[in-house]
Amino acid sequence: MTVPAFNSVAWFEFGTDQPEKVKEFYGELFDWKYVLNTNTPGVTYHSVMTPGAQQPTGGVWESEGAFPNYAIFYVLVQDVAATVERARELGAKVLMEPLSDSAGLTFARLEDTAGNHFGVFSVPAP
Structure with missing residues (x-):
């Protein structure tokens, strides 16, 4: 895989x-x-x-x-919180602060500087 x-x-x-x-x-x-x-x-x-x-x-x-x-x-990232913070610095709006589910998946949603929505996520280490 x-x-x-x-x-x-x-x-x-x-x-x-x-x-x-x-x-x-x-x-x-x-x-x-x-x-x-x-x-x-x-x-x-x-x-x-x-x-x-x-x-x-x-x-x-x-x-x-x-x-x-x-x-x-x-987008798969190593560190959701760090990516969200960097996106903020670049002018993005945070639509959903980082959340984690029971399996350890962490995700957040953002709006870029042109108004497009996207998300970032990370998976727990194996």
């Missing part, structure tokens, strides 16, 4: 109040499969398994209308 390099796009996510439509559309278009992820209590999240992948490469977060629909990419 190939591990993504740090500072590369390594995850994508849809936030939607119509998860079944999103899963059906992309499942039919790209043959994606979905696995319920229970690492974050109170969140309904389905990990995306792309053809041939040995681990998930994206996800579908069921918003239940709590926030607007979106599609976003995430």
Whole structure:
């Protein structure tokens, strides 16, 4: 299995109040499969398994209308907090401060200086 390099796009996510439509559309278009992820209590999240992948490469977060629909990419970084701080120094807005789930995945969401949303994440050391 190939591990993504740090500072590369390594995850994508849809936030939607119509998860079944999103899963059906992309499942039919790209043959994606979905696995319920229970690492974050109170969140309904389905990990995306792309053809041939040995681990998930994206996800579908069921918003239940709590926030607007979106599609976003995430960059794998060594240190989420340090990356968020550097992004702030460069003029980014922090939309979601760093959070960690029960599996040790840490992530944050930012807005770049042109108004585009993106995320950063890190995985626990093996």
